[in-house]
Amino acid sequence: MKSKESILVLLFVLLTVRVWSQIGINTDAPTAMLDVNGNLRLREAEKCIEASCADSLLVRNSGGYVQTVSRDQVFNSSGRSYVSGTGVNTTIPLVAISGLTNWLKIVFDKELIDEHNDFNISNNTFTAPKDGIYExxxxxxxxxxxxxxxxxxxxxxxxxxxxxxxxxxxxxTNVTVLTAINVSPPTRRTQTMVALNAGDQLLFGVKTTLVSLNLLSGTSSLFTIHQIK
Structure with missing residues (x-):
């Protein structure tokens, strides 16, 4: 008799689980197949050796949902800007920067890195895609x-x-001695960190009192922009 009762109880439990298909721990209204309302401690887990598990992370969002995502998805989810480029100016005339005296916009003719197309090579201007701190x-x-x-x-x-x-x-100031030896350094460089709002633009200029930089032969330039926050 006890054996029959045990079988009936087991069948009832199996049917109940099958009908409701959701189990709640510390909740009477589960919203997932297993809904745990409280802390979860996993003392031991089986190591995943499948290719789909390689280089992946287990993350939890604000709603308590857990999912596996790749490392690249986590690192690149912010869409941060990484831009660099170079330029060689021997014949291309530089363009005056509107509203500024003795400043000409530096021409870059090659992009090395620009994953999100934030730099416009045609007008040599970077446009911030989002608010942040840029180096x-x-x-x-x-x-x-x-x-x-x-x-x-x-x-x-x-x-x-x-x-x-x-x-x-x-x-x-470029200075020569004995009318032949130039003692000024041939390279000019500067860097900074700046807070930008989405839509703000960055551009680079060269300062000179000359009407044109055609007298400066073999000019080369480079720039980098890195969103750090």
């Missing part, structure tokens, strides 16, 4: 210098239609 670097090197002329590089921020604001620069 910015620019460098320009010339193979020949003009005596007694200020030469420098700068980083500018442009907000909307406003005149670009200079936020970092390095400038030296």
């Amino acid at each position: 910015v670097y620019v460098q320009m090197k010339v193979s020949s210098l003009v005596s007694l002329d200020d030469l420098g590089v700068g980083i500018f921020v442009k907000k909307g239609s406003a005149v670009p604001t200079l936020i970092a620069e390095e400038t030296y």
Whole structure:
């Protein structure tokens, strides 16, 4: 008799689980196949050796849902900007920066990194895709210098239609001795960190009192932009 009762109880439990298909622990209204309302401690877990488990993480969102995602999904979910480029200027005339005296926009003709297309190579302007902190670097090197002329590089921020604001620069006056030996360094570089709002623009300029930089042969330049937050 007890055996029959045990079988009936077992069948009832199995049928109940099958009908409801959801089990709640510390909750009377489960919303998943297993709904745990409280802390969860897993003392031992089987190691996953399948290819789908490689390089993956177990994450939990604010709603308590747990899922497995790849490491790349976690690291790249923020869509941060990583941009770099180079330029060689021997014949291309530089463009004046509107509203600024003695500053010309540096021309970059090659992008090395730009995963999200945040830099426009046609107008040499970076547009911030989102609010954040950005680390910015620019460098320009010339193979020949003009005596007694200020030469420098700068980083500018442009907000909307406003005149670009200079936020970092390095400038030296080119000096020669004995009318033959140039003692000024051939490279100008500067860097900074800046808080940008989505839509703000970054551009790079070269400072000179010359009408044109055609007298500076073999000019090369590079820049990097890295969103750190």
